[in-house]
Amino acid sequence: MPRHAAAPRAPHRSCFHARQRGRLTLGPLLALLVLAGGLFLAWWLISQPPRVERRAPAEAPPPLVDVVTAHQRAAAPSLHGFGRVQAEREAHLSSRIAGQLLEFAPNTLPGMVVEAGTPLALMDDTDLRLALRDAEAGLAQAQAQLAMERGEQQRAQSEYQSFGRDLPADRRALVLREPQLRVAEAEVERATTARDRARLDLQRTTLTAPWRGMVQSRLLGAGSEVSNGTELLHLVDVTRFWVRVSLPGEALGWLDTATDDAPGSQVTISSRSWPAGHERLGELIAVLPTLEENGLQAQLLVAVDDPLGLELGSPALRLGDMARLDFAARPREGLFVLPVAALRPGDEIWVLDDEDRLRRRQVTVLHRGDERVLIEEGLEEDQRIVISQLGQPREGMRLRARVADSERPAGANRGHDS
Template sequence: MNRPPFSSVARFHRQRGRLGLGPLLALLVLAGGMVLAWWLLSQPPRVERRPAPASAPPLVDAVTVTPRAAAPALHGFGRVVAEREARLASRVAGRLEAFASGVLPGRMVEAGVPLARLDDDDLALVLREAEATLAQAEAALSMERGEQQRAQSEYQSFGRDLPAERRALVLREPQFRSAQAEVERSRAARDRARLDLERATLTAPWRGMVQARLLGEGSEVGSGTELLHLVDVSRFWVQASLPGEALAWLETATADTSGTVVMLSSRSWPAGSVRRGELLSVLPALEENGLQAQLLVAVEDPLALAEENRGSPALRLGDVVRLDFQARERNNLIALPAAALRPGDEVWLLDEDERLRRRSVVVLHRDDHRVLVAEGLTEGERVITSPLGLPGEGMPLRTASPSDSRGIVDTDQAPTGASR
């Protein structure tokens, strides 16, 4: 039996040993990777903790306090009413014959001109009858005067004095007084008839505009029947309402002084058109709805008929206009934007260390745009106008630039800094 050579056997054993070592190394590498992965996963994450950066103080707007003369911007709305109007009525009965030429609604009429005429034939007859009665009474008085003179002569020829009562009867003094009274009665009747005849023609009591003709021509009218509606156009009133505290800033007109100037405007007028008025008086009753004070503003030449007012817009009765009152200024007031006033009449100040300070103030006037402060602030202090979420006494703040604005009187002045 032939055996393989020794070299072949040795080569076989070497290949067999190499094949067994490879898988073992692979298993060892896999096991080591799994152990390493388990160790990495089991370790907690490490976060490097750093101190939080300090937050910047809030950025605010501020204005610098500067006392000066100031007045509130007072405005309201009012309705135009007539200062004087009349419903002209007939004072006698009769038939309305005609209105005078040009007596139409919207037309001007002068004082004393005829406006309407009633049928006056019956009134003329009454006047003639009254004149005849007066003539008869005057004739009777003349006759009685002659009788009294005759009785006086007879009494003197009698040569004897009588008691006063009997002497008055002898001298016909009662008859003479009766005749005189009859003359006076007849003269009064004549004057009344003449006046009624004159009243048959209706005349304008003053210069005005015809608002309406209340009856047609040919109508039968009685005493007191209204014929025309006349409005005085020399001056209109505007009745407006303001809060009661606003009256302290206004002055009403007197016999020697003028009232507060009022500028009137309306949306129906051309842009920029205004009319000038004067505060006339304050009514004693409050407005029913808002319990506000009621004011009367007088406007001269409301229809712009005068030469100096030609081209100005005309006020019409019943129109609603805006009124801007030129209130009287007061010295040493501080005007601030409305946003600067906090609840409870308090303001926030920015001190020299750029920290917030609270301060109570005395407010004279406040509206939607600004407030007027009388006490509580001194010149040069800075008032914060920006809102803050959680304001606290002494909290640090900052402004965009040093506050160099002057005290705000006009609310459209820009404050220092900008809100962000």
């Protein structure tokens, strides 16, 4: 009985082992399927490119440029230059006689102003006074001889009349002592000339100023022995100085030189040595026939009255000073005045039309200055002129206009351009 009861358990173990083997086979298969699916999904995600939504590029705004408005009016260029101050008239006064220089007058010092006719230096006149006395004595003797000869002629005239007969003209002249009378008259004339020369030499012992001037230097000392023509003093006329200045030749068409009927162009003169704001006025008097050597520019002479300010107390214009000269040019009608930045190479101007597009215009330039240009032809009234720089300017390109600061009213704020 016990053996028969234990026999039915064997089939139950084999079914259990069979189910265990089935579970072990299905698990790895599922794991492999999940791994393969993950790898496939990763490959698919990597292989698909990202989708970027492409939009049309935004249109760049037109460049912003400064503009000025063209207006026709009467205008003249700003003409200026630098020139050296020189004397209009100066003299090296010399002795006209030989002798000893006794002394200079007390006011004959360098830097002193002397009036015309003022004594400046005195020469020793002892010998010349003696020469004058001798010349006066010689004149008195010649006059006495003439008087005696006239008495002899009267006596000869009486004798000839008592002779009662006419003689030929040549013999009658001898009888009446006419040759002797002419000799006596000539001796008086010669003696008079000698007296006048001696008197003039005596006057020349005092050296006087020929005109109002300033003593520049004394060339000799008192006590020096001088000969005829020895220079004693250097004198400069203080009534007027000249300033020699160079300007381009085209500037002459804007200026007027002085004539007998009309004054020359007015010139404003300034110097670095003067206090700030001080100026002097001059007048253009001449254009020299030669050009300046280095720049081949025209040379002009400007006259300045009372240059040392002795009359009006103005700043002194010294000889050799380098002064700035600003000329009042003669204006011309119908010109366009633009900033120098408006002029492009080749005498071209950029104009902004009614549609805010760039247009090129060829113009006729009458004057090119440091800050302004004067245009005669090629523009129209109220045209907008571009003064800004552009990297790649093209005909017809669209721009945005902004009024330049030079044309904006005082205190106006700059608005935002759209």
